[in-house]
Amino acid sequence: MDFIIGGLAASAASIFSNPFDVLKTRMQLQGELKAKGHHAVFYKNAAHAAYVVAKNEGIRGLQxxxxxxxxxxxxxxxVRLGSYTLLQKKGYLTDSEGRTILYKSFIASAVTGAAGAFFGSPLFLIKTQLQSQAAHQIAVGHQHHHKGVIAAVREIYGAHGIKGLWRGVSGTILRAVIGSSAQLTSFAVTKDLLREYESMKDNPLMVSIVASFVSGIFQTVMITPFDLVSTRLYNQGVDGLGRGLLYDGILDCFQKTWKAEGYFGFYKGIGPNYMRLAPHGALCLVFWDVLKDFQAKYLN
Structure with a gap:
């Protein structure tokens, strides 16, 4: 049940966060491996990007x-939240008073995040490629021209087999380790701190909401460079042998991005990334807490 609850919470949250994910993906691919001022700028910021996508592709383009x-x-x-909850229930992540042990939570969230990233990698690959597909006049990055999820699976598997579906998995695992550890640890620690205030002790929902937005800040700052690299590894074109046309792997992507775009190149799309991560994380973690409470009260 813990694993089902984690999946349901994230699925519900993704409906609201996906438009920002589309905008983030487009902005991360804009000006790929080109210096500032040497590429077309279709998306100036999150609000402008939303307007441009809606104007050229309709409202459905945002989803x-x-x-x-x-x-x-x-x-x-x-996988991630279900495994983390299981470890939490077993008492591996808290002290004798029920307070989160920082280093244990960090390790657990990193490991469970990596496991979830591995199993979800093929869908992350397809999601990224579908989100990058744009009207010709505002297209950025490689365009894969998939007609849908099932068609994408068939095309990728038919051309490159299982290995093709897990292409770029190392990038998303590193991204998940950084993002999950930052999110779940800061969420747990912030909740512990908020519960010390009398006004918060009887308001668990508000504690979850505030803690989730705080964790979103930590997560966004930490994850954005790794998210950008993961996006580019997933979206790049490949040759007949399934090898990337732009990058050989994580380190190569970091080096080439640094050389061409500098430090701030790694933070392209940080605005919509926070707008995606904060509400998605908030909704996901709040749904997670609410569903766990429901399970504890009525299903045990």
Whole structure:
């Protein structure tokens, strides 16, 4: 049940966060491996990007890749949150007074995040490629021209087999280790701190909401460079042998991005990334807490 709860919480949250994921993906691919001022700028900021996408692709353009996103978040978080909850219930992550032990939570969230990322990697690959597909006049990055999730699976598997579906998995695992450890640890620690205030002791929902937005800040700052690298590894074109046309792997992507775009190149799309992570994390973690409370009261 813990694994089902984690998957349901993330699936519900992804419906609201997916438009920001689309905007983030487009902005991360804009000006790929090109210095500032040497590429077309279709998306100036999150609000402008939303306007441009809606104008050229309609409102539905803001929900590209939604099907893949829902399934991907369900798979990733059923593993991640389900495993983390199991460790929490066993008492491995807290002291004798029930307070979170920082280093144990950090390790557990990193490991469970990596596991979830591995299993959800094929859908993350497809989601990224579907979200990057744009009208010709505002297209950035490699365009894969998939007609949908099932068609994408067939095309990728038919061309490169199982290995092709897990292409770029190392990038998303590193991303997940950083993001999950930052999110779940800061969420747990912030909840512990908030519970010390009398006004918060009898308001668990507010504690979860505040803690989730705080964790979103930590997560966004930590994850954005790794998220950008993961996006580019997933979206790049490949040759007949399934090898990337732009990058050989994580380190190569970091080096080439640094050389061409500098430090701030790694933080492209940080605005919509926070707008995606904060509400998604808030909704996901709040749904997670609410569903856990419901389970404890009525299903045990």
């Amino acid at each position: 590209k890749g939604l099907g893949a996103a829902i399934i991907m978040h369900s798979v990733r978080n059923s």
